[in-house]
Amino acid sequence: MTVLRALCIPLIFALLPGAATAQIKASVPSGDQGSYNPQLSAKEAVLVNWKLATSGILAGKYVADQVAQAAPKDHAKLAAQAQFAAETMLLRYASSYWLFAMDEALTPVQGDVLRAAHLASHTSCETGCDDQIATLQAAFAEASTAFDAAAQAAQRQAETRAVISDTAALFELLTDMATYLESDAWHQNLSLAGLGLDGKEVSARVIGTLAVWRNIEPFVGLRSAEIDAAVNATSDRLLRDVRRNTRRKADLPADSAEIATIRTSAIAVAAELRRAAALFQEG
Numbered sequence: 070m071t072v073l074r075a076l077c078i079p080l081i082f083a084l085l086p087g088a089a090t091a092q093i094k095a096s097v098p099s100g101d102q103g104s105y106n107p108q109l110s111a112k113e114a115v116l117v118n119w120k121l122a123t124s125g126i127l128a129g130k131y132v133a134d135q136v137a138q139a140a141p142k143d144h145a146k147l148a149a150q151a152q153f154a155a156e157t158m159l160l161r162y163a164s165s166y167w168l169f170a171m172d173e174a175l176t177p178v179q180g181d182v183l184r185a186a187h188l189a190s191h192t193s194c195e196t197g198c199d200d201q202i203a204t205l206q207a208a209f210a211e212a213s214t215a216f217d218a219a220a221q222a223a224q225r226q227a228e229t230r231a232v233i234s235d236t237a238a239l240f241e242l243l244t245d246m247a248t249y250l251e252s253d254a255w256h257q258n259l260s261l262a263g264l265g266l267d268g269k270e271v272s273a274r275v276i277g278t279l280a281v282w283r284n285i286e287p288f289v290g291l292r293s294a295e296i297d298a299a300v301n302a303t304s305d306r307l308l309r310d311v312r313r314n315t316r317r318k319a320d321l322p323a324d325s326a327e328i329a330t331i332r333t334s335a336i337a338v339a340a341e342l343r344r345a346a347a348l349f350q351e352g
Contacts, residue, residue: 111235111288115242118281119227122165123220129158130216137210144198151190163270164277170254171245178215180260186212236349243346247339268318275311292348300341307334
């Protein structure tokens with residue numbers, strides 16, 4: 070088992086606070102989300118990635134609803150719950166960000182929505198906090214609506230792929246993953262830029278993308294063990310570079326040395342993904 074296979078899915082959940090798994094359990098598919106199911110067709114394996122990404126977005130909606138629909142008596146306790154929810158929303162959404170970068174028909178959740186929720190959750194108040202509570206809950210209600218709309222749109226786009234062939238589905242996903250990792254999308258337009266969470270958001274965006282490989286890798290391996298191994302090797306290096314260069318990084322400017330290091334590894338993965346995609350090119 071490679072470093073990528075062993076760590077990719079656990080690392081996504083490690084990005085969340087400890088209680089997240091229990092709180093979002095109802096919002097994600099049952100079963101082992103990190104295991105390849107040999108009964109799936111190639112197209113079904115591709116669509117599993119869409120379903121997992123959609124579930125991640127819906128998990129953000131779930132924790133937003135918990136705040137928006139609470140019957141609070143204590144502002145401090147609600148704010149603490151909201152802070153957890155705001156970070157969970159950010160990381161689960163960031164882990165699914167590849168969807169929005171790869172499909173132009175999808176509109177990303179506006180950064181202002183996440184920013185408003187984050188800032189409202191960090192507003193302090195000791196007495197007479199009705200206005201602050203109302204503002205906080207309104208921000209999370211807006212976030213819930215935005216996350217729900219994003220998830221439903223992603224589900225509709227996934228359904229459009231039901232009519233394409235297995236090879237076309239694999240070619241599209243592998244090519245789009247390569248394009249995403251070659252681009253600046255994984256580190257630009259961060260939702261909470263300037264608020265000290267750049268490292269966490271960049272990490273989630275990259276790791277969430279590499280997790281996509283986990284479910285489609287066997288189909289590549291059946292056609293080329295050499296390319297399969299090459300994708301895994303470059304992905305392992307990218308994961309290491311992400312961990313070393315995003316941990317405890319409050320700010321990650323586009324021209325930083327950390328982003329440059331990650332970009333080099335991301336481009337190497339993209340090159341191997343393009344080789345993998347070529348295995349399924351039709352015509």
